[in-house]
Amino acid sequence: MTRWSYGPQPTAALAGAVVGVCGALFLLEPKVVATPDGGPTVPGVPSGSVGLGEIPLVAVYVGAILGTVLTGFLLVVLVTKGITLFFTRGGPLVRAYRFVVPNSPLVKMATGIMLLMGVMLLGVAMLPGAIGDLGESGAVSGADDIAGDPNAGVFAGDVVATRPAAPGTNDTDGDGIPDAWERAGETPSGAALPGADPQRKDLYVVVGHDEESSPLSDSERQQLRSIWDRMPVANPDGSTGIRLHLTTEQRPVSGATVGVNGTEYRRLYSADRLGPRRCTYRYVALGSVSSDRTAVRVDAPGYAGVVDGQPRSEYTGSVSFRVAATTHALLHMVAGELSGGYHTSDGWLTTGSPTEQLSGTTADHLNATGFRSSSAYAGC
Ligand SMILES: [Ca+2]
Numbered sequence: 286m287t288r289w290s291y292g293p294q295p296t297a298a299l300a301g302a303v304v305g306v307c308g309a310l311f312l313l314e315p316k317v318v319a320t321p322d323g324g325p326t327v328p329g330v331p332s333g334s335v336g337l338g339e340i341p342l343v344a345v346y347v348g349a350i351l352g353t354v355l356t357g358f359l360l361v362v363l364v365t366k367g368i369t370l371f372f373t374r375g376g377p378l379v380r381a382y383r384f385v386v387p388n389s390p391l392v393k394m395a396t397g398i399m400l401l402m403g404v405m406l407l408g409v410a411m412l413p414g415a416i417g418d419l420g421e422s423g424a425v426s427g428a429d430d431i432a433g434d435p436n437a438g439v440f441a442g443d444v445v446a447t448r449p450a451a452p453g454t455n456d457t458d459g460d461g462i463p464d465a466w467e468r469a470g471e472t473p474s475g476a477a478l479p480g481a482d483p484q485r486k487d488l489y490v491v492v493g494h495d496e497e498s499s500p501l502s503d504s505e506r507q508q509l510r511s512i513w514d515r516m517p518v519a520n521p522d523g524s525t526g527i528r529l530h531l532t533t534e535q536r537p538v539s540g541a542t543v544g545v546n547g548t549e550y551r552r553l554y555s556a557d558r559l560g561p562r563r564c565t566y567r568y569v570a571l572g573s574v575s576s577d578r579t580a581v582r583v584d585a586p587g588y589a590g591v592v593d594g595q596p597r598s599e600y601t602g603s604v605s606f607r608v609a610a611t612t613h614a615l616l617h618m619v620a621g622e623l624s625g626g627y628h629t630s631d632g633w634l635t636t637g638s639p640t641e642q643l644s645g646t647t648a649d650h651l652n653a654t655g656f657r658s659s660s661a662y663a664g665c
Pocket residue numbers: 458460462467481482483484485486487
């Protein structure tokens with residue numbers, strides 16, 4: 286009787302190879318716990334890919350090949366031992382086997398092919414799952430896991446917080462004009478911002494006058510610029526002071542008369558008059574306030590106001606009365622409400638005759654809050 290050869294079988298080696306590949310892929314499955322590179326981060330979870338993402342691809346392939354060879358070798362040894370045991374101790378089973386499977390090379394080959402097909406089908410069924418986890422879907426599902434956990438709210442909040450600010454919204458110096466506009470030298474709607482500096486507070490003002498008032502003189506313009514430049518208000522570049530950019534209207538304004546409690550000055554702040562400068566430039570009209578005791582009507586905070594355009598003999602300061610009143614009006618516009626009200630006991634914002642300086646209260650306020658805007662003006 287021909288004795289079986291129990292040496293290594295091709296089918297056993299192939300089965301070992303497939304099982305080895307599957308085993309290697311399973312053991313090296315990526316443990317993705319973070320989001321894709323560049324994505325939002327979550328507190329306590331490192332950003333970027335971790336797990337397989339940090340292992341070089343070459344090492345993965347070498348590991349898979351070594352695992353395949355070793356597992357295949359072990360499987361071949363075990364199968365050989367098993368077959369040996371089967372034919373030496375099998376008794377009736379061996380006789381039954383030889384009855385069903387005649388000892389011919391043709392039958393052995395057919396049995397081997399069937400085994401090979403079975404192992405291949407098993408391998409094909411197992412591989413897609415393992416390969417899918419190695420692809421991009423791993424990182425995406427990691428992000429989904431984070432979004433689905435109890436910290437989902439934190440995750441969503443971080444997305445918003447880490448998203449870059451919308452273009453044109455950063456205002457480093459707090460003057461109410463976005464940095465991007467200041468760097469461009471104009472607003473998106475086309476209003477020029479000559480000399481703007483995103484590191485220094487700039488205040489753009491149009492000053493008009495009615496038929497009864499004269500426009501600002503060169504001397505008054507210089508006085509205004511000097512007053513604002515000396516204000517003890519801090520800038521990000523380490524300097525102090527506010528740059529006043531004055532535009533003087535040449536044509537007189539009609540209707541620059543306001544009642545003592547009136548808000549007619551808001552009508553002067555029109556798109557016809559300001560054009561694209563509206564909501565960025567402030568507007569002061571040298572006109573008339575219908576009161577002997579009041580010289581300024583203005584919104585605090587706001588964009589427009591009327592200042593008495595006629596000199597007042599009772600004012601004895603070093604600058605013109607109109608300059609003092611215009612400074613008072615502009616400070617109301619940019620500062621808004623101070624702690625304890627709108628006026629101060631000293632400085633430019635007193636209700637009486639001002640000491641010609643910025644009070645500590647107003648300086649602290651401007652340093653803390655920057656320039657205010659107002660929603661009382663349509664479109665601003
Ligand atoms: Ca600025």
